[in-house]
Ligand code: NAP
């Protein structure tokens with residue numbers, strides 16, 4: 116049987132998982148593909164370090180360049196993370212005309228256009244299924260399975276670490292810091308966990324999905340990004356009382372429908388956002404727990420679809436890397452240089468919608484002085500901003516000088532709500548910065 120040699124750069128959580136999975140299912144893949152994969156070398160930072168996955172010593176090296184340049188290696192897998200050396204690794208491999216498989220969403224997000232162009236120039240492919248939503252085959256679904264659809268909405272839970280933290284805070288009342296430490300121990304979190312909890316990792320992934328779906332490159336700095344640091348157990352509990360679950364959502368949707376059939380699809384501005392939001396418990400995304408991810412996609416032909424699976428961790432991510440390896444092997448065998456362009460520009464006129472124009476409902480928690488007339492002053496500011504209040508809760512049993520007030524606001528633009536909240540925050544009776552979270556019904 117023909118053999119294709121593979122070089123891997125990175126032998127940590129995902130690299131170790133790929134090595135392990137190839138030991139387990141290599142023969143199965145060979146039977147399916149008609150080609151056997153052999154890993155000639157795994158480059159790591161510290162070859163002497165003890166590893167959870169037993170990669171034979173003679174395959175490990177501290178020199179990534181030898182792995183990339185080894186003439187036996189026809190496919191390079193980049194699993195080291197980061198955007199500097201990893202970029203060099205990918206650039207070098209693509210320049211040699213070698214297809215590259217990567218799980219590195221930060222790299223694709225920051226340097227996608229350059230790397231896809233380099234792949235095209237050198238007649239090769241850049242595969243990145245593992246970069247978004249772990250084991251869920253979402254890239255292939257959007258790029259290929261929905262090629263005949265206009266995508267009306269993508270709403271996804273795409274960061275396993277944040278979902279794990281929010282789930283355990285809700286179900287166990289666990290503390291943020293403790294759960295983050297568990298997420299790190301379980302291999303879900305990025306080497307720099309602020310990428311997860313400040314929403315950047317989800318923004319990298321959401322931007323990649325938006326770019327694929329709408330055919331223009333979304334720069335990470337264009338994505339309105341909020342993380343979950345400010346989500347407290349109190350808000351999780353109040354949301355639960357109101358029938359909602361807080362989830363970090365990546366949302367991609369045109370904000371203005373084309374005015375006429377003749378107007379080209381995609382010319383509308385596209386919402387591309389990441390923020391924690393209250394999701395009604397009746398919606399399937401509210402039931403996505405722990406490190407699972409889910410992406411709900413609405414297409415104009417297919418209607419509503421849902422993709423669900425493990426979004427982080429060793430084995431699920433390895434599964435997506437193996438899927439890309441299979442594609443790379445089949446493309447090499449068939450001589451398909453750039454068979455499936457990994458990113459296809461198809462509407463240069465689309466653009467990211469500014470956050471201030473995005474409309475949603477809002478949950479607001481205020482800590483206010485416990486005295487008469489306070490609420491009237493808050494309501495007056497909201498009325499002046501033409502923001503309706505759909506419900507108010509002032510829980511009983513809060514002894515002390517301040518009490519929480521929870522407001523559920525009607526739909527309003529981000530700008531109107533932001534300005535009204537700034538005025539409310541300045542009232543002397545408001546004793547802490549307002550907590551403001553969006554409410555997404557996802558109808
Ligand atoms: P990790 O456990 O920290 O592993 C990183 C690996 O890269 C380690 O083996 C490290 O070597 C190696 N490395 C670092 N610098 C290097 C250098 N200069 N030369 C050669 N090797 C170097 O990270 P990970 O969790 O596997 O993540 C890898 C990539 O997959 C990242 O892009 C991440 O975003 C992405 N990803 C991760 C997950 C997940 O659940 N973990 C899921 C999807 C995507 P040492 O072992 O010697 O330190």
Ligand code: HSE
Nearest residue numbers: 274275276303305427
């Ligand atoms: N740190 C990422 C997450 C890994 O928690 O989702 C998967 O991309």
